[in-house]
Amino acid sequence: MRLIIKENPASASEYVANLIAARINAFKPTAEKPFVLGLPTGSTPLKVYSHLIHLHQSGRLSFRHVVTFNMDEYVSLPSSHPQSYHTFMYTHLFSHIDIPASSVHILNGCAADLIAECSAYEAAIRSYGGIDLFLAGVGADGHIAFNEPGSSLASRTRVKTLAKETLVDNARFFEGDVAKVPKLALTVGVGTVMDAREVVVVALGANKARAVKAAVEGKVGHWETVSVVQMHPRAVVVVDEDATTELRVGTVRYFREIEEEMEAGGAGVVTAKL
Numbered sequence: 339m340r341l342i343i344k345e346n347p348a349s350a351s352e353y354v355a356n357l358i359a360a361r362i363n364a365f366k367p368t369a370e371k372p373f374v375l376g377l378p379t380g381s382t383p384l385k386v387y388s389h390l391i392h393l394h395q396s397g398r399l400s401f402r403h404v405v406t407f408n409m410d411e412y413v414s415l416p417s418s419h420p421q422s423y424h425t426f427m428y429t430h431l432f433s434h435i436d437i438p439a440s441s442v443h444i445l446n447g448c449a450a451d452l453i454a455e456c457s458a459y460e461a462a463i464r465s466y467g468g469i470d471l472f473l474a475g476v477g478a479d480g481h482i483a484f485n486e487p488g489s490s491l492a493s494r495t496r497v498k499t500l501a502k503e504t505l506v507d508n509a510r511f512f513e514g515d516v517a518k519v520p521k522l523a524l525t526v527g528v529g530t531v532m533d534a535r536e537v538v539v540v541a542l543g544a545n546k547a548r549a550v551k552a553a554v555e556g557k558v559g560h561w562e563t564v565s566v567v568q569m570h571p572r573a574v575v576v577v578d579e580d581a582t583t584e585l586r587v588g589t590v591r592y593f594r595e596i597e598e599e600m601e602a603g604g605a606g607v608v609t610a611k612l
């Protein structure tokens with residue numbers, strides 16, 4: 339795992355957007371061989387998305403041959419609902435870039451058969467040969483996508499009951515009223531995320547410090563599902579200073595020194611390419 343510590347949310351988000359753009363551009367995607375990108379919602383990726391839009395508008399990045407799969411969606415919110423993840427993604431990213439509508443995949447939380455919807459989603463991911471890069475945020479309790487505490491680390495896309503902490507956290511998007519937050523969601527599984535060829539987790543702010551500790555220093559376990567990134571061969575965790583406050587001083591120093599070595603072009607560069 340790499341841990342990248344940036345000074346503030348803006349510099350962390352810019353780093354992540356540049357990383358995604360570099361991966362897409364290096365891949366040289368075509369209609370026959372598109373780049374497959376997994377995407378989250380939430381407040382964390384907002385600045386990443388605005389920087390991706392900026393890169394696109396300044397001619398440095400095209401999404402013409404990028405296929406996306408979103409992580410999750412609430413059950414029973416129509417896609418036109420202001421708080422649906424469909425609305426979120428079009429408002430904050432898709433309406434501003436050159437991605438064809440047919441390349442966007444978001445789970446349908448209003449499908450008549452939710453189980454069939456989840457299986458079809460997994461099949462669609464497989465049909466593209468899997469996900470090249472999965473971008474993820476993290477819940478304050480350490481969940482990835484909507485894989486709440488206790489989720490199987492081998493889980494696939496499925497219907498999930500949301501934890502109380504998540505409902506309370508997300509009430510801010512529903513006029514502060516917990517009762518208005520849908521209690522169920524469709525989500526990719528931990529296994530679905532782990533199948534991606536690269537996983538990039540972003541965590542910003544002191545509210546995420548506990549989750550960052552779980553991801554970086556905790557034991558791998560189903561209680562904080564983000565901890566599974568420790569098992570991924572190509573995982574990058576990008577944080578701002580505030581999100582490091584629960585980490586040991588030695589941990590922060592260790593990862594900082596590795597990144598400094600990489601920037602200096604030393605032995606770390608070899609590690610980065612692995």
Ligand SMILES: N[C@@H]1[C@@H](O)[C@H](O)[C@@H](COP(=O)(O)O)O[C@@H]1O
Pocket residue numbers: 378379380381382383409410474475476477478482483484504
């Ligand atoms: N399902 C989403 C997650 O994908 C997201 O990572 C998390 C954190 O959201 P935020 O970035 O707003 O803190 O919220 C929800 O639970």
